[in-house]
Amino acid sequence: MFPQNPLIALRFAVYCLIHTTLAFVANPNTDRSSLLALKAHITSDPHNLLMKNWTTKTSVCNWIGITCDPLSNRVTGLNISDMQLVGVIPPEIGNLSSLTSLDMNENSFYGPIPASLFNISSIQVITLRGNALSSQLPIDMCKHSLHSLRLLRLSFNKLYGEIPSSLGRCSSLELLSLYNNSLVGEVPKEIGNLTLLTQLFLGFNGLNGMSSYLCFLLPLFYVSHSISFYNSFETNTSDVGFVVGESKRRGKGMGGGVRWADDKGWAAEVSLIRKSS
Numbered sequence: 223m224f225p226q227n228p229l230i231a232l233r234f235a236v237y238c239l240i241h242t243t244l245a246f247v248a249n250p251n252t253d254r255s256s257l258l259a260l261k262a263h264i265t266s267d268p269h270n271l272l273m274k275n276w277t278t279k280t281s282v283c284n285w286i287g288i289t290c291d292p293l294s295n296r297v298t299g300l301n302i303s304d305m306q307l308v309g310v311i312p313p314e315i316g317n318l319s320s321l322t323s324l325d326m327n328e329n330s331f332y333g334p335i336p337a338s339l340f341n342i343s344s345i346q347v348i349t350l351r352g353n354a355l356s357s358q359l360p361i362d363m364c365k366h367s368l369h370s371l372r373l374l375r376l377s378f379n380k381l382y383g384e385i386p387s388s389l390g391r392c393s394s395l396e397l398l399s400l401y402n403n404s405l406v407g408e409v410p411k412e413i414g415n416l417t418l419l420t421q422l423f424l425g426f427n428g429l430n431g432m433s434s435y436l437c438f439l440l441p442l443f444y445v446s447h448s449i450s451f452y453n454s455f456e457t458n459t460s461d462v463g464f465v466v467g468e469s470k471r472r473g474k475g476m477g478g479g480v481r482w483a484d485d486k487g488w489a490a491e492v493s494l495i496r497k498s499s
Contacts, residue, residue, distance in 0.1 A: 250290075253297040254282045256317040264309035266330075271305055289323075296320035303327040303349075311355075313338045321345055327375075328352040335359075335376075343367045349375040351399070358383035364391040377401035377423060384408070385429075390415040399423035 261276050275286045282297060283290035289299030297318050307329040315324075316338020324339070327349050334357030335350065345368065359381065364371075365388045372394050381403040389398070390412025398416070401423040408430050413422070 250282060250295045250297075252317055252319070254278070256314040257282060257285070257288070257297070257300075259312045259314035260309075263312045264307050266306075266308035268306050272302070272307070291320060294320065298344075299323045301325040303329070305329060307331065310334075311336055311339070315339055316341050318342065319344065322370075323347040325349050326353065330354055332356065335381075337363075340364075341367050344370060346370050346394075347373045349373065350379065351375045352378045354380055356380035356382065359386050359389075361386045362388050364388045368392050370394055373397045375399040376403070379403055381405060385410055385413075385424075387412045389413065392416065393418070395419055397421040400427065402426040405429055 257276060258278075261272050264272060267273050271286055281295075282288055283295055287300060287302040288297055289301075290296060291298050298320055300318065300321060300323070303325045304327060307326075309331060310333040311326070311331055313336040315336055319342060321342050322344050323346060325347070328351065330353060331350070332354040335355050337360045339345075339348065340360055340363040348371065355376070356379070359376075363386055369392070371392050373396060374392070375397065377399040378401070381400065382405065384407040385400065385405055387410035389395075390410065392398075393416070395416050396418050398413075398419060398421070402425070405424075405427040406429065409424060413419075
């Protein structure tokens with residue numbers, strides 16, 4: 223019989239709602255099916271790392287490349303970097319709703335980056351460097367989720383189109399690398415809203431020149447002293463990205479620097495002092 227006391231009835235309803243929601247959302251079986259969908263979309267696994275290990279005979283948390291939360295058994299980390307895998311990333315990847323870190327660097331994944339990946343609100347690290355991914359970045363990629371995202375590395379792929387202005391809403395971003403793709407157009411001024419950003423790599427795309435990048439960040443800084451080249455290799459600074467160096471206290475401001483670079487080595491540096499807030 224349903225409880226007659228309104229307070230007890232309310233508590234009973236809340237209890238049922240919570241447990242129904244947890245059964246539907248926080249279910250490790252959802253993670254298992256999502257990962258098996260990824261495995262099914264891999265067409266070449268030369269070392270049979272996933273073929274032999276990702277099976278229904280063992281717990282997901284024991285699979286190679288998988289990290290789980292010890293209490294909920296939900297998947298929080300997926301690292302299948304540098305395994306020479308070939309395939310596409312299915313939209314089911316977005317069902318890993320507790321994922322905090324995704325590392326699929328240095329494989330041969332191709333096709334689009336599924337938009338569902340950018341809907342994982344818990345994600346802090348997305349690194350897909352060195353694949354053959356070809357798609358536009360979702361225009362609204364940071365409008366509703368990704369508020370915890372600290373690192374986004376999509377360099378050395380085949381991404382095209384323009385950089386979405388909504389990236390400026392990924393307010394926790396510390397590193398953004400879109401280096402060596404086929405991106406075009408203006409660098410959105412909203413990038414200047416990323417006040418925690420310390421590393422930014424935009425070079426070797428079809429973007430407008432280096433000066434436009436600096437314009438968005440210079441309002442946050444005073445120029446301390448001039449450019450000094452100190453690396454031995456030759457590079458065209460109009461074609462590479464830049465890095466805002468890690469801040470250090472210096473008087474009333476914050477110290478840092480802008481360094482022209484690819485995302486492997488430096489080419490030049492401009493030292494800056496962050497303005498006091």
